[in-house]
């Protein structure tokens with residue numbers, strides 16, 4: 178028993194010992210397993226971390242690359258913009274200063290500032306080596322002779338309401354009804370209501386608002402509260418006229434000229450949507466604001482397609498009054514693109530809108546195209562054609578469009594001499610001799626003075642109507658075959674203006690004083706931006722006087738590099754006898770006063786005198 182008892186104790190001790198050992202082994206192995214699991218987990222976390230780090234690194238690299246390419250893009254665009262200004266105007270000597278880009282604030286809109294200074298640091302040989310004053314090749318001018326007698330006019334498919342009521346498939350411009358002769362006007366269908374637009378039967382001038390008080394829907398700027406933009410009318414046939422490559426305007430689009438609230442989509446004159454053309458902002462901008470605006474435009478336009486758009490406005494003259502200077506200054510504005518001189522309404526109207534469009538620059542939809550042709554203003558047929566064009570475009574887009582026109586006038590005495598010198602130099606290739614101008618116009622002008630005196634004596638207050646009748650009937654001073662009377666009456670601006678007013682509302686016409694533009698280009702450009710209802714980007718600060726040229730040149734906000742109109746120089750031969758100056762002044766003065774009266778403005782300060 179005792180052995181057995183010992184043996185039982187032994188056994189149980191051994192058993193307990195074994196159990197303990199087993200438990201220890203089990204716990205150890207469990208701990209090992211747990212440790213391995215933790216190690217695996219730790220490795221996984223480390224791997225994951227490494228992965229994240231790699232991904233983050235990659236994301237950082239691509240973000241940097243994207244930013245770099247954005248910056249490069251902006252850089253290139255800005256450089257292109259600078260080059261455009263340079264090639265348009267030409268830099269006036271001196272080293273190129275640091276570019277404005279240095280002033281661009283870093284911010285959400287502008288890529289990180291360090292990306293951009295390359296523009297400032299890069300040498301710009303093209304800029305510096307640009308020839309200072311190359312002659313600008315003269316645009317072809319329509320001859321002053323019989324060729325200017327207007328051709329038969331295309332039918333006036335001209336009224337918006339009539340057009341809208343027409344069949345949805347609007348007839349293309351070329352497919353219009355047979356053209357009635359311009360005069361006498363034959364009733365043509367469809368006609369401009371209420372009657373065919375014979376020159377003589379043109380509707381009377383509309384009641385016009387005073388100068389400087391433009392109607393709200395065109396120029397709400399200058400602090401005036403912007404009126405609610407009218408909704409686009411529902412027009413039958415809207416979107417059904419695919420001619421000329423127009424796209425239907427998106428729903429809810431606002432008509433051209435309407436004030437666009439932020440984010441709204443408007444419609445350009447050609448029916449293409451316009452994205453947020455900013456309304457005129459009267460406040461001068463700082464360099465930073467301008468740069469941010471420029472960057473915003475570049476970014477927005479990067480993804481927008483470019484096409485040719487029919488013009489939104491036209492500089493219609495006056496020849497030798499500074500039309501080129503104004504056009505070039507406006508071309509600097511980032512929301513405007515110039516087609517140069519097209520002569521479309523004078524010479525190529527029959528070629529149709531497709532042709533006209535083909536002459537326009539390639540732009541995004543938020544840029545307004547324009548052209549200038551200095552003799553439009555005086556050709557009697559042109560206002561009719563522009564009105565016809567306006568109707569065609571309205572019909573195609575389904576929204577009434579209003580084309581705008583800029584009439585650059587100037588001191589008529591100086592203009593007459595400029596015009597003479599221009600054609601004389603072109604014809605003879607040499608400077609005229611002293612007294613040549615007086616000899617050229619002398620006899621014919623004396624006759625005109627006598628005729629003017631007779632008209633005034635006979636007609637009294639109605640003298641202007643009588644002269645206008647001459648113009649309408651294209652006789653005597655306006656027969657378009659006598660270069661001398663042509664040269665002189667080109668300065669009777671009120672006569673031509675009346676014709677434009679018979680076709681358009683006055684708010685569509687801006688009369689700019691080209692003489693004022695010589696001494697105050699900034700003021701005139703601000704006035705023009707307001708009329709066009711575009712952002713005030715160019716103002717008085719952008720002009721700097723150049724003694725050598727005797728004219729102001731453009732300068733970018735924030736630096737003093739001069740970009741001057743190429744070839745522009747003071748003409749030493751711009752002189753005439755005091756007797757002739759006084760006689761011409763007396764002849765033109767009643768017309769100038771009439772124009773100022775029609776505009777409801779102060780008399781023009783036109784008293785050019787070469788002796789002063």
Ligand SMILES: Nc1ncnc2c1ncn2[C@@H]1O[C@H](COP(=O)(O)OS(=O)(=O)O)[C@@H](OP(=O)(O)O)[C@H]1O
Nearest residue numbers: 495496497498499500501502551595694695728729
């Ligand atoms: N910077 C500037 N500011 C204001 N005005 C200027 C400027 N530059 C030129 N001029 C004047 O413009 C005259 C030429 O006018 P146009 O450009 O209309 O001539 S054209 O019809 O296109 O040939 C030109 O006439 P001329 O000096 O006889 O050439 C000037 O009177």
